[in-house]
Amino acid sequence: MTLRGRIVAWTGGTLGVLLLCTAGVGAWVYQHLDGNIHGADIGVDGARPVNLSPGSKNILVVGSDSRAGANAKYGKGLTTMQSDTLMVVHIAANRKWATAVSFPRDSWVQIPACTRGNGSQSTPHHFKINEAFSIGGDSGDIGKAAACTIKTVEKNTGLRIDHFTSVDFQGFKGMVNALGGIEVCPKHAIHDKKAHLDLDAGCQNVQDEKALGYVRTRYSVGDGSDLGRIGRQQEFMKALGAKAQAKLTSPGELYDFLDSATKSLTTDKDLAGLKPLYDLAATVKDIPADRLTFVTVPNYYRESDVPTDKANVVWQYPQAAQLFSDIAHDRELGAAGKKKLAEAAKNPVTAHAVRVRVLNGTGAPGRAASAAEQLRRLGFTVIATGNGPSTDRTTVTYPAALKTQSEVLAARLGGTKATESAGAAADAVTLTIGPDFRAQQ
Numbered sequence: 001m002t003l004r005g006r007i008v009a010w011t012g013g014t015l016g017v018l019l020l021c022t023a024g025v026g027a028w029v030y031q032h033l034d035g036n037i038h039g040a041d042i043g044v045d046g047a048r049p050v051n052l053s054p055g056s057k058n059i060l061v062v063g064s065d066s067r068a069g070a071n072a073k074y075g076k077g078l079t080t081m082q083s084d085t086l087m088v089v090h091i092a093a094n095r096k097w098a099t100a101v102s103f104p105r106d107s108w109v110q111i112p113a114c115t116r117g118n119g120s121q122s123t124p125h126h127f128k129i130n131e132a133f134s135i136g137g138d139s140g141d142i143g144k145a146a147a148c149t150i151k152t153v154e155k156n157t158g159l160r161i162d163h164f165t166s167v168d169f170q171g172f173k174g175m176v177n178a179l180g181g182i183e184v185c186p187k188h189a190i191h192d193k194k195a196h197l198d199l200d201a202g203c204q205n206v207q208d209e210k211a212l213g214y215v216r217t218r219y220s221v222g223d224g225s226d227l228g229r230i231g232r233q234q235e236f237m238k239a240l241g242a243k244a245q246a247k248l249t250s251p252g253e254l255y256d257f258l259d260s261a262t263k264s265l266t267t268d269k270d271l272a273g274l275k276p277l278y279d280l281a282a283t284v285k286d287i288p289a290d291r292l293t294f295v296t297v298p299n300y301y302r303e304s305d306v307p308t309d310k311a312n313v314v315w316q317y318p319q320a321a322q323l324f325s326d327i328a329h330d331r332e333l334g335a336a337g338k339k340k341l342a343e344a345a346k347n348p349v350t351a352h353a354v355r356v357r358v359l360n361g362t363g364a365p366g367r368a369a370s371a372a373e374q375l376r377r378l379g380f381t382v383i384a385t386g387n388g389p390s391t392d393r394t395t396v397t398y399p400a401a402l403k404t405q406s407e408v409l410a411a412r413l414g415g416t417k418a419t420e421s422a423g424a425a426a427d428a429v430t431l432t433i434g435p436d437f438r439a440q441q
Contacts, residue, residue, distance in 0.1 A: 036262035039272025040143035053330030055093030083133035097291035105130035114148035171264015178257035181207030305379020318411035351379035355428040359388025
C-alpha cells in the first residue's frame, strides 16, 4: 500500500486506487464498489501484433470525453463517444519497472477499418488518433469504442494491448473532491470558455469543475496544443496520487474516493472487478518511484511536412519506432532513455527533410509511382522514380552522409532495414520497392 499514490498517478486512477480496497471495508461496501465497475465486451477483429514479451502487460488507458448525462455541459453537439486522454501503461514481466506512454490526441495516424455501432465497417483512413474511439462509439457502445482504439494503437505501434480501462469526466471530478481538491500553480491566469475555467495566476486549490477544467484546458494556455495539456495532466495526476497516499486514512474519505473511482471505471471483462484489478495492481506495488517512467511519444508539428496542416502532430522517427520496439521487447526506457528522446526532440529530422529516389524492383508497372505518392502524402520529398534491380524485399540504401535520413524513412516502412552503400547516389536516400512494400503512416 505504500506506493498506492504513485500507482494512481501513472494509471490515471484506474489501477492503483484499488490497492486501497483492503483497508478493512465491510462486505457490503466491497460488493457495492465491485458492482460500480463496468465490464465491456471487447472483440478486436483482424490480425493483431504478436506478444513479444510474455508475462509483461500493456494496458490501454483512456480518459473518456463522453457527452452523455452530466457531461453534456461540455459540448451537447457531440453525438459520439470521445477520448480526451490516451496512454499505454507497460508493466514489465519481472514487475520491477513500468513505463507509461502518452499519445497526443492530435497524432495523425492510420485509422483502420472498425465496426461501428450499427455493425457496418468504417473505411481505413488517416486522421487524429482520438477519432478511433468515436468511430467505434458512435452509438454509445464503449466496447466497440475500445476495440477500434485498440486496433488503431496496435496498428500504429506494433504493441499488443492486453487490457483496457476507461475513466470518465465525472468520476475524475469525484476523486478530486473526495481529497478536498488539488493545488495547482499556473504562471498565468487562465480563461477558457470551452473548459469552463477561470483561474487566477498563482498557487490555489482546485476541485469540482475547476479541477476538471484545469486538466481539460488547452487553447487558452501556452501554444494551445495538446502537448502542453498532456504535461499538465501528468503533473496533476502525480499530485493527486501523492495527496491520496497522504490523506485517505478515514473510512469516509476512503469510501467517497473509491465510490467515485469505481463508478467512473470501465474495463475489459477480464479486469471487471475489484479482485482482478487489485491482483494486477498488487503485482507492481514494490516498483520504486525512479523506475516508473512517464514519456510522451516523440513528435513534431505536421505542418513541417504538410504546410497546410496547422492542427496536428506526427510521430518523430526513428525515435518513436525504437520506443515501441523497446516496449514490445520489454526493454526499460529509464531516465537515460527519456533524456535521449528529449535531446532528439530539439532537432527532429522531418519527413520533408528526407529526399528519396524511388525505384521499382517488382517488375510490375506503376509500383514506383504508387509508392512515391504514398511517401509524398507522408511529407517525404520524392526527387525521382524509376526502375531498379529485381528484389524480393523492399530495401533502403544510403550514402554515409545521409544515415539519419535513411533511418527516418526505414522506420516508416514496417521493419525495413537501411544499408549504407558506397555506390549510392549522394543526393538522396534510395528506396527500392519489393512485393512487401508498405508505409506505416
